Amino acid sequence: MPLHMFILNANQPNRIIQSLRALSHQFSANPSFAMTGSRSDHTKGAKSPPPDDTVTQQGASPSSPASSSIAPPPPPDPAPKKRNAFLELMSPKHKSPKTAVIPADPHSHAAAKLKKGSYRGALLEYIQHPDRFPASQVLRTTPNTVLIRDAFPKATVHLLLLPRSPAHYEQHPHEALSDPAFLATIRAEAETAARLAAAELARQLSPFSASSKARNDALATGTVPYDDLPAGRDYLPEIRIGVHAHPSMAHLHVHILSRDMHSDRLKHRKHYNSFNTPFFVPLADYPLAEDDERRDSAFQNANLGRDLVCWACGKGFGNKFAELKRHLDDEFELWKKR
Amino acid sequence: MPLHMFILNANQPNRIIQSLRALSHQFSANPSFAMTGSRSDHTKGAKSPPPDDTVTQQGASPSSPASSSIAPPPPPDPAPKKRNAFLELMSPKHKSPKTAVIPADPHSHAAAKLKKGSYRGALLEYIQHPDRFPASQVLRTTPNTVLIRDAFPKATVHLLLLPRSPAHYEQHPHEALSDPAFLATIRAEAETAARLAAAELARQLSPFSASSKARNDALATGTVPYDDLPAGRDYLPEIRIGVHAHPSMAHLHVHILSRDMHSDRLKHRKHYNSFNTPFFVPLADYPLAEDDERRDSAFQNANLGRDLVCWACGKGFGNKFAELKRHLDDEFELWKKR
DNA sequence: TATTCCGATAGTGAC
DNA sequence: GTCACTATCGGAATGAG
Numbered sequence: 001m002p003l004h005m006f007i008l009n010a011n012q013p014n015r016i017i018q019s020l021r022a023l024s025h026q027f028s029a030n031p032s033f034a035m036t037g038s039r040s041d042h043t044k045g046a047k048s049p050p051p052d053d054t055v056t057q058q059g060a061s062p063s064s065p066a067s068s069s070i071a072p073p074p075p076p077d078p079a080p081k082k083r084n085a086f087l088e089l090m091s092p093k094h095k096s097p098k099t100a101v102i103p104a105d106p107h108s109h110a111a112a113k114l115k116k117g118s119y120r121g122a123l124l125e126y127i128q129h130p131d132r133f134p135a136s137q138v139l140r141t142t143p144n145t146v147l148i149r150d151a152f153p154k155a156t157v158h159l160l161l162l163p164r165s166p167a168h169y170e171q172h173p174h175e176a177l178s179d180p181a182f183l184a185t186i187r188a189e190a191e192t193a194a195r196l197a198a199a200e201l202a203r204q205l206s207p208f209s210a211s212s213k214a215r216n217d218a219l220a221t222g223t224v225p226y227d228d229l230p231a232g233r234d235y236l237p238e239i240r241i242g243v244h245a246h247p248s249m250a251h252l253h254v255h256i257l258s259r260d261m262h263s264d265r266l267k268h269r270k271h272y273n274s275f276n277t278p279f280f281v282p283l284a285d286y287p288l289a290e291d292d293e294r295r296d297s298a299f300q301n302a303n304l305g306r307d308l309v310c311w312a313c314g315k316g317f318g319n320k321f322a323e324l325k326r327h328l329d330d331e332f333e334l335w336k337k338r
Numbered sequence: 339m340p341l342h343m344f345i346l347n348a349n350q351p352n353r354i355i356q357s358l359r360a361l362s363h364q365f366s367a368n369p370s371f372a373m374t375g376s377r378s379d380h381t382k383g384a385k386s387p388p389p390d391d392t393v394t395q396q397g398a399s400p401s402s403p404a405s406s407s408i409a410p411p412p413p414p415d416p417a418p419k420k421r422n423a424f425l426e427l428m429s430p431k432h433k434s435p436k437t438a439v440i441p442a443d444p445h446s447h448a449a450a451k452l453k454k455g456s457y458r459g460a461l462l463e464y465i466q467h468p469d470r471f472p473a474s475q476v477l478r479t480t481p482n483t484v485l486i487r488d489a490f491p492k493a494t495v496h497l498l499l500l501p502r503s504p505a506h507y508e509q510h511p512h513e514a515l516s517d518p519a520f521l522a523t524i525r526a527e528a529e530t531a532a533r534l535a536a537a538e539l540a541r542q543l544s545p546f547s548a549s550s551k552a553r554n555d556a557l558a559t560g561t562v563p564y565d566d567l568p569a570g571r572d573y574l575p576e577i578r579i580g581v582h583a584h585p586s587m588a589h590l591h592v593h594i595l596s597r598d599m600h601s602d603r604l605k606h607r608k609h610y611n612s613f614n615t616p617f618f619v620p621l622a623d624y625p626l627a628e629d630d631e632r633r634d635s636a637f638q639n640a641n642l643g644r645d646l647v648c649w650a651c652g653k654g655f656g657n658k659f660a661e662l663k664r665h666l667d668d669e670f671e672l673w674k675k676r
Numbered sequence: 677t678a679t680t681c682c683g684a685t686a687g688t689g690a691c
Numbered sequence: 692g693t694c695a696c697t698a699t700c701g702g703a704a705t706g707a708g
Contacts, residue, residue: 118706119678152679248677267679269699274677304677322698456691457693490694586692607684608692617692642692660683678705685700690693 055142070139070196120250127162127169127251139196145189147196152265154257154275156204156332157197157239161190161254169252173243174295176252177286186254190241190283193256198235201258208336209233233338242282244274245300254283261311262332269321270304276311277303393480408477408534458588465500465507465589477534483527485534490603492595492613494542494670495535495577499528499592507590511581512633514590515624524592528579528621531594536573539596546674547571571676580620582612583638592621599649600670607659608642614649615641 126133126148130141133148139159140147150158163169163186168176177183206212212232218224238259247253257275266272273279278294293299308317308324312331317324464471464486468479471486477497478485488496501507501524506514515521544550550570556562576597585591595613604610611617616632631637646655646662650669655662 122678244677246677250678265679270677279677300677319699457689460693582692584692588693603694605694606692612692638692657684680705681703683701686698688696688698690695 055140070200120248123160123162123249123251123253127164140193142189144185147189147193150255150257154263154266154271155260156258156262157201158255158257158263159193159197161186161193161256163252170250171252173245173247173252173281174286174288177243177283178288180287183286187283190254190256193254194236194239194241197239197256197258201235201238202232205235205336206232210337240275240280240282241284242280245279245281245294245303246297255280259311260328260332260335262328266325266328269308269319272308272321272324273304273306276309277306279303393478408538458586461498461500461587461589461591465502478531480527482523485527485531488593488595492601492604492609493598494596494600495539496593496595496601497531497535499524499531499594501590501592508588509590511583511585511590511619512624512626515581515621516626518625521624525621528592528594531592532574532577532579535577535594535596539573539576540570543573543674544570548675578613578618578620579622580618583617583619583632583641584635593618597649598666598670598673600666604663604666607646607657610646610659610662611642611644614647615644617641 126138126146130138130146130148136149137151138146138148144164146162146164148160148162150160163176163182165182168179168182177186202212207216209216209232214230215232218229235258239256240259241254241256243252243254255275261272261275279300281288281294288295307319308321309315310317310324310327310331312335315327317327464476464484468476468484468486474487475489476484476486482502484500484502486498486500488498501514501520503520506517506520515524540550545554547554547570552568553570556567573596577594578597579592579594581590581592593613599610599613617638619626619632626633645657646659647653648655648662648665648669650673653665655665
């Protein structure tokens with residue numbers, strides 16, 4: 001189902017965000033709520049929506065209660081499979097036909113990368129066939145974007161926003177995001193995603209949060225009217241939105257992830273530095289100036305190899321990745337309790 | 339029991355060798371014979387032997403049959419211990435008192451190395467108290483030397499000859515072996531050791547040897563008079579004798595080992611190169627000329643890091659140690675069958 | 677910078 | 692080069708009929 005049309009409607013995303021903001025606020029601190037699959041009819045408020053324009057959140061029947069929270073991630077593999085876990089994840093139901101990973105323009109940015117190995121095209125299946133994935137992986141589908149869980153999350157919450165317009169997703173992020181209309185759409189969708197991520201983070205962590213204690217206690221009584229609940233910790237500032245300066249995956253993807261970098265899947269120095277140096281370009285910084293040093297390849301390579309620095313306390317760890325990892329465990333405990 | 343006297347008797351070792359040569363020839367191809375512990379009274383033929391001058395081979399009562407073969411090594415650890423296997427091996431019965439590893443002259447070569455850690459002095463216990471070790475580890479004791487199995491053999495047979503004279507064992511090999519009388523004694527003992535090693539090698543490998551087939555077949559009939567047995571493969575040329583140019587162990591030790599470099603304990607490039615580059619100095623090359631390049635430290639460091647080359651076929655393996663290891667498995671099969 | 681596997685390289689600690 | 696442990700660093704394959 002190739003997408004030939006890429007409809008930009010600056011008003012539509014805003015409306016969606018407004019709806020979700022309200023819901024996120026309502027439910028973000030309720031750990032039990034997100035346990036149910038959900039679908040938000042509030043997100044369908046866009047004007048004159050053709051069938052293609054439907055915004056869906058998977059994993060629930062139309063009759064289930066509305067929510068902007070996202071379903072909890074599946075439990076981590078207890079005993080990770082020996083081989084090809086990555087490729088299996090990328091083709092969960094069947095092997096996609098070979099033609100499915102050949103982009104429209106064989107000379108495009110994406111096509112050039114695909115020649116080196118099919119893994120680089122793994123995101124395309126999500127873009128073209130989000131319906132083939134379970135709700136635990138694909139969180140939200142719009143005509144313009146697909147929002148998925150990163151299969152190898154580098155933080156407690158780590159989502160990917162995938163634009164569906166081939167003209168854009170085959171470009172380098174710097175180029176694609178220099179298109180103002182496209183940028184506006186992606187930014188709006190990314191903010192929606194950030195709210196979902198914040199809600200999921202609240203679901204997981206607010207039980208440990210000192211600043212959420214009053215709210216948690218009130219919720220526990222079951223007697224406090226919802227509108228009278230004290231506010232809990234605001235997790236939205238803990239969510240970061242951006243792209244990698246030189247992605248390996250062929251198709252444009254925007255990272256939406258929590259600040260903590262606490263994950264078993266964070267295994268290498270480059271993993272960490274790709275999110276904690278200028279290699280990570282906040283979406284807010286686009287469009288990039290022509291002379292922005294972050295366009296420079298050599299500069300970015302140097303970033304990935306840089307000495308490790310804790311995002312929370314600024315302590316340096318040189319090349320001692322394992323030491324940083326242990327330190328991040330400690331920082332996570334502190335961060336959770338804020 | 340410090341040894342204050344170091345008696346050199348050029349004739350004695352030769353006589354020992356002659357006796358052992360005969361025995362080695364007799365029994366070297368009999369795989370079952372070496373299974374019994376043994377002691378050779380033939381090795382006691384030295385003139386005017388005081389009690390200290392007794393040559394012993396452990397592991398047998400005086401009444402057991404004479405043999406120059408050495409007892410088979412204990413089976414390799416089925417499940418190697420997690421920690422400190424090395425140190426346990428070095429102190430099999432008890433922890434030696436701290437003073438035991440302090441050499442006489444605190445400014446000696448050995449003492450300098452000992453400051454960095456006691457492992458460097460691990461050989462001293464064998465030198466001073468060979469009786470504290472089982473016969474499977476200490477093969478032969480003379481007033482001048484102790485012959486032990488290398489605890490981490492880098493070849494099918496790997497022995498260490500340890501001089502017992504502090505004045506010599508605390509020197510760098512180049513210096514100690516510039517003493518002609520000392521060199522003559524060590525050389526003679528090393529040749530004895532080489533014959534023991536050859537006999538052990540024959541015990542282990544002659545069953546696979548094509549050139550030993552006639553002898554093996556004749557032995558199997560049980561009807562051929564011993565003196566009429568066809569000769570088997572001569573394993574003595576497969577034994578190499580030498581020292582490392584820059585040993586890590588503090589006390590002088592001469593390596594006597596089979597040519598094959600086939601061992602689970604051979605784990606690093608330096609292991610291999612220390613025996614297969616000029617870093618390995620054949621005992622026959624001593625005394626070293628003043629300008630011998632093998633005295634040069636930088637040269638020797640370079641040797642340890644050199645590209646790997648198969649000793650058998652000359653094939654190069656660059657830095658691919660694992661590949662060389664697999665290749666050595668193949669070469670071992672061929673070499674066994676010669 | 678996709679992951680994973682394998683392996684080479686480097687530093688340490690041992691008392 | 693003593694060993695053994697931990698970790699860092701580096702390349703290659705990955706799909707598929």
